[in-house]
Amino acid sequence: xxxTIVAAVAAFVFSNTVAFAHHGGSMYDRAxxxxxxxxxxxxxxxxxxxxxxxxxxxxxxxxxxEWEGELSGSNELVRTxxxxxxxxxxxxxxxxxxxxRSIPRNLRLSSxxxxxxxxxxxx
Amino acid sequence: MMALGISVxxxxxxxxxxxxxxxxxxxxxxxxxxxxxxxxxxxxxVWRPVLGGTHSLNPAxxxxxxxxxxxxxxxxxxxxxxxxxxxxDVPYQPWAAALQQELEAVYENPTRPEHIDxxxxxLGPGVPRLYYNPRFRILQPAGSVVFVWDQYHTFRVIPxxxxxxxxxxxxxxxxxGRGRWEGNTLVxxxxxxxxxxxxSVVGDFFSDQAHIxxxxxxxxxxxxxxxxxxxxxxxxxxxxxxxxxQRREAEExxxxxxxxxxERDAAESSRQFTD
Numbered sequence: 001x002x003x004t005i006v007a008a009v010a011a012f013v014f015s016n017t018v019a020f021a022h023h024g025g026s027m028y029d030r031a032x033x034x035x036x037x038x039x040x041x042x043x044x045x046x047x048x049x050x051x052x053x054x055x056x057x058x059x060x061x062x063x064x065x066e067w068e069g070e071l072s073g074s075n076e077l078v079r080t081x082x083x084x085x086x087x088x089x090x091x092x093x094x095x096x097x098x099x100x101r102s103i104p105r106n107l108r109l110s111s112x113x114x115x116x117x118x119x120x121x122x123x
Numbered sequence: 124m125m126a127l128g129i130s131v132x133x134x135x136x137x138x139x140x141x142x143x144x145x146x147x148x149x150x151x152x153x154x155x156x157x158x159x160x161x162x163x164x165x166x167x168x169v170w171r172p173v174l175g176g177t178h179s180l181n182p183a184x185x186x187x188x189x190x191x192x193x194x195x196x197x198x199x200x201x202x203x204x205x206x207x208x209x210x211x212d213v214p215y216q217p218w219a220a221a222l223q224q225e226l227e228a229v230y231e232n233p234t235r236p237e238h239i240d241x242x243x244x245x246l247g248p249g250v251p252r253l254y255y256n257p258r259f260r261i262l263q264p265a266g267s268v269v270f271v272w273d274q275y276h277t278f279r280v281i282p283x284x285x286x287x288x289x290x291x292x293x294x295x296x297x298x299x300g301r302g303r304w305e306g307n308t309l310v311x312x313x314x315x316x317x318x319x320x321x322x323s324v325v326g327d328f329f330s331d332q333a334h335i336x337x338x339x340x341x342x343x344x345x346x347x348x349x350x351x352x353x354x355x356x357x358x359x360x361x362x363x364x365x366x367x368x369q370r371r372e373a374e375e376x377x378x379x380x381x382x383x384x385x386e387r388d389a390a391e392s393s394r395q396f397t398d
Contacts, residue, residue, distance in 0.1 A: 025186060025187070025189075025190035026186075026190075026230075026231040027231070027391070027392075028190075030190065030193050030194050045385065047381065047384040047385035048274075048380045048381055048382055048384060048385055049245065049274075049380075049382050049385055049386060050385050050386075050387070051385065052385060073380070073385065075273060075274075075378050075380055078378075079375070100391075102391075103391060
């Protein structure tokens with residue numbers, strides 16, 4: 001399992017997905033996109049103004065830690081066809097997002113790859 | 124090993140394609156408008172700013188667009204929301220300009236609670252900021268116009284019966300609006316503002332002495348211009364006017380929006396506070 005940073009792709013993905021209805025994105029590092037493979041869903045908090053995906057991920061050194069990813073609020077997600085049953089606890093997914101500048105293991109999500117291989121862009 | 128191999132085509136799938144239910148019917152509206160039972164032009168429905176966003180007034184840009192521009196390494200050529208004065212800038216007095224610039228300098232790295240934008244803290248956006256961010260619904264019960272937003276659980280009730288303003292000792296986030304129809308334009312005189320909300324993420328502001336003359340100029344069944352002229356001699360050198368074009372949206376339900384349930388910015392930003 002590795003973290004892959006794909007700055008070149010990041011701009012493309014982000015331009016199609018991320019929206020900030022509530023606050024700006026200055027707290028996230030725009031230079032790098034993290035891609036975390038084989039993350040395990042802990043919970044999806046389907047709330048406003050921003051939903052939160054809680055997941056665990058084991059880094060290349062074998063260290064297991066809990067991470068948190070921010071999405072748009074639940075109202076906005078539903079209006080783009082994304083519901084609270086998007087993932088279930090225990091699902092193994094790939095998580096993509098931009099890291100918070102000062103809070104470790106905190107991402108602004110851009111997309112996730114579901115267990116069946118479908119990638120879902122996240123507003 | 125990871126997944127640079129994911130195709131660009133897949134990455135580019137908009138979220139709307141995933142699990143999207145059938146798209147709502149595009150909006151249609153009678154024009155000239157029908158009359159409500161109490162004789163108002165019937166403009167009820169869902170409306171949304173064409174160029175939404177509250178990051179800054181000049182240029183008019185949302186935080187999301189600003190983020191995407193930074194990713195792409197481009198700058199926006201969006202126009203200013205301000206149509207008077209012609210230069211598009213807020214006509215601040217020198218002390219007020221200095222304060223706005225001070226707030227703009229720290230909005231990304233706040234060191235005090237008051238540096239954090241009010242919207243980011245889930246506080247009410249207030250007037251006029253409500254009209255350049257989320258969608259809203261217009262209802263017209265007899266004798267009034269009601270604006271409803273699901274974001275921030277905010278509403279405004281504008282009486283049309285010519286009643287006087289409430290006591291100046293009362294200050295409100297969205298102020299006290301009193302309206303009248305001039306043809307197909309709703310004119311709202313708004314006072315009693317508490318001025319706790321800001322006009323933008325980058326610290327544009329007015330004081331609780333502000334008086335706002337709002338005009339909702341309905342052009343046709345799907346287009347409306349919102350104009351707000353702000354007079355506040357304590358902050359500005361002259362009255363100034365912003366304009367926000369609005370479009371009718373397809374009907375959709377408005378839902379609850381418990382903003383504080385998932386709000387984390389204030390707590391996360393406070394980690395940087397110095398005292």
